[in-house]
Amino acid sequence: MDVRDLNLALLVQAQGSIAGAARVLDLDPSSVSRSLSALEAELGVRLFHRTTRKLSTTEEGAAFLRRVGPLVEEMQAAAQDAVGTRQQPTGTLRMTASVAFASQKIVPVLPAFAERYPEISVEVISSDANLDLVEQGIDLAVRLAPAPKGDLVCSKLMTTRYHLVASPAYLERRGAVETLNDLCDHDCLRYALPGISNVWRFRGTGTTSLDVNVTGRHKFSNALALLEAARQGLGVALLADWLVTQDLADGRLIELCMDHIGTMTEFETAAYLLFPNRSYLPEKTRVMIEFLKESFGA
Incomplete structure (x- = not known):
């Protein structure tokens, strides 16, 4: 052939x-x-x-x-x-990430990547579903979860921590959240996603964890919508650090129960890079992996 x-x-x-x-x-x-x-x-x-x-x-x-x-x-x-003629990696790199991570983390660093590697075109597939990389011809994925399992090659990109947050307007209207048990009396903004339950788990300085069964009027299918709902004062949210850092700094959101780490799945979560388990790693994929780790400080 x-x-x-x-x-x-x-x-x-x-x-x-x-x-x-x-x-x-x-x-x-x-x-x-x-x-x-x-x-x-x-x-x-x-x-x-x-x-x-x-x-x-x-x-x-x-x-x-x-x-x-x-x-x-x-x-x-x-x-x-x-x-000895190749000077720059070339080709089209197809990568996927969640809607929120693609918007907040991937797109902002693409100009620097494009300047460094002008011969690589990047196609970003924003999806909160775990797409099949081999079936859909995707070179690289970012997954936000505990360490993924399966036949894909996995490399840790950055650790994540989840913050319990609410807007000043919501807290003024509904009252302070002084203890984790107070969440039972508040509107909690939840994910409408498979595998995400209505139980939020928290851990303090020790190893003992506390499970809180939360309720609320609103659910959302992606983190960007949930973030905006928290900004608009619809309730209390549990959101990743990379998503709320600027809102906390600007005062749009206030962190609650700061001495506890929260999660909806497991405490040890991170952003992972996944790519098909091939016998080779294309140069375009390799340089993107190195660039993202450099940008996000894995």
Whole structure:
């Protein structure tokens, strides 16, 4: 199987048309079409639905190109290394993170990454679901949880701590939260997510923990909405440090019961970097991992 034909198929997919790929390569469209047909014949699979007006990737073609894309990039990088011509990592890096983490942490550092690595394009997939990296062709994921388990390579990015917070307006209206047991008399803002219960766990200076069964009128499916609800005085929230640091500093939120650490799952939580367990790590993924650790001080 010719790497040039594979690269051509990836370019056709990226351009959305044979004519577009032909323009990039300065080739005749008929030549590109013949190369595609030869590759499909060799595979025994149709990669694209082609009509006179439209081109789209078949289901089999999309699955195939997702898997061969990283392999082609790595082969090209290896060839450049062999002759000493590669100066900058290249390619498109597809990464996923929760909606809140992508917005608050990933996007703000992308300008610096883009300046350092101008040949890498970054596609950020914001999702609070745990997407399948291999199935969806994702190079890197950030997961906020206890240490993940499974067949993915895992590397700790940064530790996280959760703060019990409320707005000044809410506390003025509903009264202070002087002890953790006072939470039973307050509106607590909760997550509407699988695996997140209505029990908040707290631990002080010792090892003994206290479980509080919280209630409240409002639930939210992502942390950004929950943060804004806390700002608007809808209730008490348990939110990660990287999400509330600025609000605490500016006085929009007030930390409660500061001598306790809180959690909705386990106390030892962190942001982890996950990537497919391949026999190689693409250069574009490696430099992003190093950049994020440098930026967030793992």
